[in-house]
Amino acid sequence: MRDYGSENLWEVTESALESIAIGAGILGTGGGGNPYIGQLRARQVIREKGPVAVLSPEELPDDARVVCVGGIGAPTVGIEKVRDYQSYHALRAIEDYTGEKATALISNEIGGSNSVEPLIPAAMTGLPVVDADGMGRAFPEFQMKTFFVYGVPCCPMAVADEKGNSVVIRDTINPQWAERLARSITVQMGCVACYAVAPMSAQQVRRTAVPNSLTLARNLGDAVKQARQEGRDPLSAILEVCPGKELFGGKVMDVDRRTAAGFARGTLGIDGLDSWAGQKMEIEFQNENLVARRDGEIVCIVPDLICAVGTDLGEPVTTEMMRYGLRVTILGFPAPALWTSDEGLAVAGPRAFGYDVDYVALTV
Amino acid sequence: MRDYGSENLWEVTESALESIAIGAGILGTGGGGNPYIGQLRARQVIREKGPVAVLSPEELPDDARVVCVGGIGAPTVGIEKVRDYQSYHALRAIEDYTGEKATALISNEIGGSNSVEPLIPAAMTGLPVVDADGMGRAFPEFQMKTFFVYGVPCCPMAVADEKGNSVVIRDTINPQWAERLARSITVQMGCVACYAVAPMSAQQVRRTAVPNSLTLARNLGDAVKQARQEGRDPLSAILEVCPGKELFGGKVMDVDRRTAAGFARGTLGIDGLDSWAGQKMEIEFQNENLVARRDGEIVCIVPDLICAVGTDLGEPVTTEMMRYGLRVTILGFPAPALWTSDEGLAVAGPRAFGYDVDYVALTV
Numbered sequence: 001m002r003d004y005g006s007e008n009l010w011e012v013t014e015s016a017l018e019s020i021a022i023g024a025g026i027l028g029t030g031g032g033g034n035p036y037i038g039q040l041r042a043r044q045v046i047r048e049k050g051p052v053a054v055l056s057p058e059e060l061p062d063d064a065r066v067v068c069v070g071g072i073g074a075p076t077v078g079i080e081k082v083r084d085y086q087s088y089h090a091l092r093a094i095e096d097y098t099g100e101k102a103t104a105l106i107s108n109e110i111g112g113s114n115s116v117e118p119l120i121p122a123a124m125t126g127l128p129v130v131d132a133d134g135m136g137r138a139f140p141e142f143q144m145k146t147f148f149v150y151g152v153p154c155c156p157m158a159v160a161d162e163k164g165n166s167v168v169i170r171d172t173i174n175p176q177w178a179e180r181l182a183r184s185i186t187v188q189m190g191c192v193a194c195y196a197v198a199p200m201s202a203q204q205v206r207r208t209a210v211p212n213s214l215t216l217a218r219n220l221g222d223a224v225k226q227a228r229q230e231g232r233d234p235l236s237a238i239l240e241v242c243p244g245k246e247l248f249g250g251k252v253m254d255v256d257r258r259t260a261a262g263f264a265r266g267t268l269g270i271d272g273l274d275s276w277a278g279q280k281m282e283i284e285f286q287n288e289n290l291v292a293r294r295d296g297e298i299v300c301i302v303p304d305l306i307c308a309v310g311t312d313l314g315e316p317v318t319t320e321m322m323r324y325g326l327r328v329t330i331l332g333f334p335a336p337a338l339w340t341s342d343e344g345l346a347v348a349g350p351r352a353f354g355y356d357v358d359y360v361a362l363t364v
Numbered sequence: 365m366r367d368y369g370s371e372n373l374w375e376v377t378e379s380a381l382e383s384i385a386i387g388a389g390i391l392g393t394g395g396g397g398n399p400y401i402g403q404l405r406a407r408q409v410i411r412e413k414g415p416v417a418v419l420s421p422e423e424l425p426d427d428a429r430v431v432c433v434g435g436i437g438a439p440t441v442g443i444e445k446v447r448d449y450q451s452y453h454a455l456r457a458i459e460d461y462t463g464e465k466a467t468a469l470i471s472n473e474i475g476g477s478n479s480v481e482p483l484i485p486a487a488m489t490g491l492p493v494v495d496a497d498g499m500g501r502a503f504p505e506f507q508m509k510t511f512f513v514y515g516v517p518c519c520p521m522a523v524a525d526e527k528g529n530s531v532v533i534r535d536t537i538n539p540q541w542a543e544r545l546a547r548s549i550t551v552q553m554g555c556v557a558c559y560a561v562a563p564m565s566a567q568q569v570r571r572t573a574v575p576n577s578l579t580l581a582r583n584l585g586d587a588v589k590q591a592r593q594e595g596r597d598p599l600s601a602i603l604e605v606c607p608g609k610e611l612f613g614g615k616v617m618d619v620d621r622r623t624a625a626g627f628a629r630g631t632l633g634i635d636g637l638d639s640w641a642g643q644k645m646e647i648e649f650q651n652e653n654l655v656a657r658r659d660g661e662i663v664c665i666v667p668d669l670i671c672a673v674g675t676d677l678g679e680p681v682t683t684e685m686m687r688y689g690l691r692v693t694i695l696g697f698p699a700p701a702l703w704t705s706d707e708g709l710a711v712a713g714p715r716a717f718g719y720d721v722d723y724v725a726l727t728v
Contacts, residue, residue, distance in 0.1 A: 097461070164535065170457055170531060171528065184552045185548060
């Protein structure tokens, strides 16, 4: 392994990747892109090029240039139109535009395939990834990153597709406009693309990123895998690693899903089983799960995490994989503190998604 | 006037601008943006900053860097949401991206307001404009420029709006993709934006541009103004300057127009008057007039020019100004030779617009 002067350095090997995909699938709150497809894509590159080094924000050299790369589009489309090396192309495009070379990569969201997206260009280029991300979960829109909430410029950013088209959003009046323009470009590119944002400094990453999230995802995945091997309940194992709460459990009865404006939007209906028998849960989603109502009453809402896992195996169930008959358990986790501030709620609280209700924090 | 070493140099003064707006309105085949609004916008800048020098392609210094600037969007929206200095912002964005300073500007199309769009940043910066353009008429889509048909790269190009957003389309697999991405960005920007393409060399301009078109537009406008003053028929004056043919004359009976996908699309119905009494003409348009049918039979089709002028005063009538009751005469002009080659017809012939007919050249 290259010497990064780090004492706590770990590497994303194929085995760690498998754990991250499980953990990030859970933290992805239904979105972030299909974690299994993301794992397959990253595994191929790691198998060819070797594992990827992970540095904590504190271990980054002070002159580091950290590029956030990620996928953008509708997860429903992403399972049919699998990405290839668009994030590498987006990285090269933003390096070319800014004239600065990245020295580390960071995930935009520790959810679904986006948690592992930086691993692909990292393995291709030999760069390390940062043990942090811009959400500590997944969110559907580009501006919903702690980086931008806390003052890192969101432009310039590059968007690239698999065909060879690339666009640089050079300057926008606010991050919402970057989302708006990037989304319309992505729709034209076939609803699946990747982006890379202009390099951040180490100081910016330390101040604005959600730390330790790659480690958390790996630990979650390790716990699920170990519980399965030992025949223990994976749901309890998840809640031991990441404090949260069971919100509901039952059988998926209805999925009303549509791909609209570059998003997967819809509503999910679950009938309770076992201790939840006789009750119903309804979850509204926009790529990610946004609000969970049990018998009509809100029990968890953004930015808190609403996560669906298979009741038996604890595997993450993303919105695009939801279908009639699945047995799922819905877990709730408190949002990272960066999201529950006034600044955070303004960008990713209930009202940012059109819900005319105040945020009430999940109690665990 | 600055010394450009040119013997045939002329300047776009306020008076010349008025003539150009009339002539380019006619050559605009119904599109290119409202010529009167374009004139008002350019007049304000020329009044403040002084006239703009016009250089023929041959007079360009060999090391010239010529930037094509233009408006993009739906003319129907452009009359309500008037552009301001977006073309200047787009120029600066592409200079910034390429690291090259423009030494002259060129119009993308000698039609409507796009014929005078480069005059605004030219007057603001003191740069000359080239007496040439990329169409010799107007066309609705970005790739439909002789520059790109004959091998000039269409990327990078910058798109800017009036709010402060700017995007660089960095690389596309073909010019149609540049159109597709630029159009969707423009729709987000409010259906009206401006663009600037990476600098061309003098040699590229000489080889691929339609020459002398600014002079032609000015001469057409001068002829119309003079005929009006002398009480002569302005339509005859137009046909004396630019060989063409009267295709129809009558009263507008029906305009079926919609703003769709960033274009003004529709159909125009005219009932014949005077020598055309008892006959009907139908014209289909996409920003510009594409095909003219007289009693069901095609009498003129792209890339030949189908131009509507007021029957009495010879003023250009663009598609967004068409309304019931207007007395119009429809003139046809042969397309520039650059468009009637196989390469030209592939990009802007009838089939490029979805008409399953061969191009038949207008005979004059």
